[in-house]
Amino acid sequence: MNHPSWNANRFKIGVFSANADGGLTLTRVPERWAAQWDAIARVACMADRAGLDFFLPIARWRGFGGEMNSRELSYETLTFAAGLAAITERITLFSTVHVPMVHPVFAAKALATIDHQSHGRAGLNIVCGWNPEEFGMFGLPPIEDRYAQGREWFEIVSRIHAGEAAFDYSGQFYELRNVTGKPLPVQRPRPLTVNAAFSPPGRDFAANAADALLTSFVDIPKGREQIADIRGRAARAGREVGVLATCHVVCRPTQAQAEAYYEHYAVAMEDTAGVDHHIGAKAKYSGSHEAEAYQLHRKRFAGGAGTYPLVGTARRIAEEMIRLAEAGFAGTTISFVNYESELPAFLDGVLPILKEAGWRAA
Numbered sequence: 132m133n134h135p136s137w138n139a140n141r142f143k144i145g146v147f148s149a150n151a152d153g154g155l156t157l158t159r160v161p162e163r164w165a166a167q168w169d170a171i172a173r174v175a176c177m178a179d180r181a182g183l184d185f186f187l188p189i190a191r192w193r194g195f196g197g198e199m200n201s202r203e204l205s206y207e208t209l210t211f212a213a214g215l216a217a218i219t220e221r222i223t224l225f226s227t228v229h230v231p232m233v234h235p236v237f238a239a240k241a242l243a244t245i246d247h248q249s250h251g252r253a254g255l256n257i258v259c260g261w262n263p264e265e266f267g268m269f270g271l272p273p274i275e276d277r278y279a280q281g282r283e284w285f286e287i288v289s290r291i292h293a294g295e296a297a298f299d300y301s302g303q304f305y306e307l308r309n310v311t312g313k314p315l316p317v318q319r320p321r322p323l324t325v326n327a328a329f330s331p332p333g334r335d336f337a338a339n340a341a342d343a344l345l346t347s348f349v350d351i352p353k354g355r356e357q358i359a360d361i362r363g364r365a366a367r368a369g370r371e372v373g374v375l376a377t378c379h380v381v382c383r384p385t386q387a388q389a390e391a392y393y394e395h396y397a398v399a400m401e402d403t404a405g406v407d408h409h410i411g412a413k414a415k416y417s418g419s420h421e422a423e424a425y426q427l428h429r430k431r432f433a434g435g436a437g438t439y440p441l442v443g444t445a446r447r448i449a450e451e452m453i454r455l456a457e458a459g460f461a462g463t464t465i466s467f468v469n470y471e472s473e474l475p476a477f478l479d480g481v482l483p484i485l486k487e488a489g490w491r492a493a
């Protein structure tokens with residue numbers, strides 16, 4: 132990915148969904164992530180000091196039901212990034228912004244504010260949304276073509292960030308008069324931008340607008356095909372776009388311990404009704420995964436919302452990450468059952484192996 136603000140690590144790593152209870156899991160284990168601010172702040176500082184590349188929150192407005200109602204508690208992501216800007220030094224702080232819920236003029240100003248507070252470390256993760264229960268909270272009807280609105284939204288944000296003189300905007304979704312916005316972001320021409328999607332229209336949106344696509348994949352060969360497809364779409368738009376993978380991590384001293392814990396939290400202790408609700412709603416309303424993934428990989432949905440499992444010793448996890456890098460992924464997100472107790476083993480065990488293999492400077 133060649134955004135000027137992005138550092139030199141050839142394979143980026145970022146922490147995903149620490150702002151929400153359960154993280155990305157749907158489990159009932161007592162150590163599940165409670166997403167309390169002080170613990171999140173400690174995790175963000177730990178990731179920052181260790182040289183991880185980004186901190187990426189999930190955007191959620193309600194929980195997934197079941198026994199735990201996971202993600203009911205989640206911090207709003209723009210104010211979340213602003214808070215973390217004050218206590219971190221190097222790490223990129225994404226805000227995950229819902230196009231239909233957040234007006235682009237507001238989003239442009241909020242992102243520029245975070246970019247100043249963090250001295251150029253704001254990131255924008257555009258999500259066009261899929262969950263009708265959340266749309267209902269805002270009085271919004273489910274959207275027919277989510278990316279048509281996304282394109283207008285992003286054009287408005289980009290024009291404000293470019294510093295264009297006051298402009299009118301007339302589109303299908305926005306009719307705006309005399310739009311301006313200062314301060315401009317520190318990053319030029321705009322903050323690092325990704326969008327989270329799986330479907331062909333989502334890939335096209337990234338190909339035309341973003342620095343990278345954040346996506347799900349079922350296995351590395353399929354991931355390789357997705358990367359080729361996205362690169363082709365970007366090339367047709369005369370652009371280069373990175374592809375970020377999404378993974379959940381169980382790192383333990385032995386392979387058997389890691390697999391036993393994965394089985395424990397994601398099978399024996401899955402939040403059954405929560406997983407059913409999540410899978411049912413996603414299969415019906417969102418194109419974020421391959422159709423067969425929901426039933427084939429139920430454990431992955433309890434384990435990490437359908438992301439790819441990295442389960443084993445630090446060496447095994449590092450080798451799997453190197454396979455992702457060699458397949459062409461620009462990096463990955465990671466998530467844990469308990470970020471604070473589990474991130475240290477990842478940092479101490481996995482990062483040195485990636486550094487030795489030449490994929491990371493830190």
Ligand SMILES: Cc1cc2nc3c(=O)[nH]c(=O)nc-3n(C[C@H](O)[C@H](O)[C@H](O)COP(=O)(O)O)c2cc1C
Nearest residue numbers: 189190258259260261327328329330333347418419
């Ligand atoms: C890796 C990944 C992360 C996502 N994160 C969020 C999120 O935080 N909040 C949200 O409402 N939707 C999220 N989405 C859903 C997308 O924004 C999009 O609405 C959904 O994938 C359906 O669009 P698609 O068919 O183009 O993939 C995510 C999707 C993917 C693949």
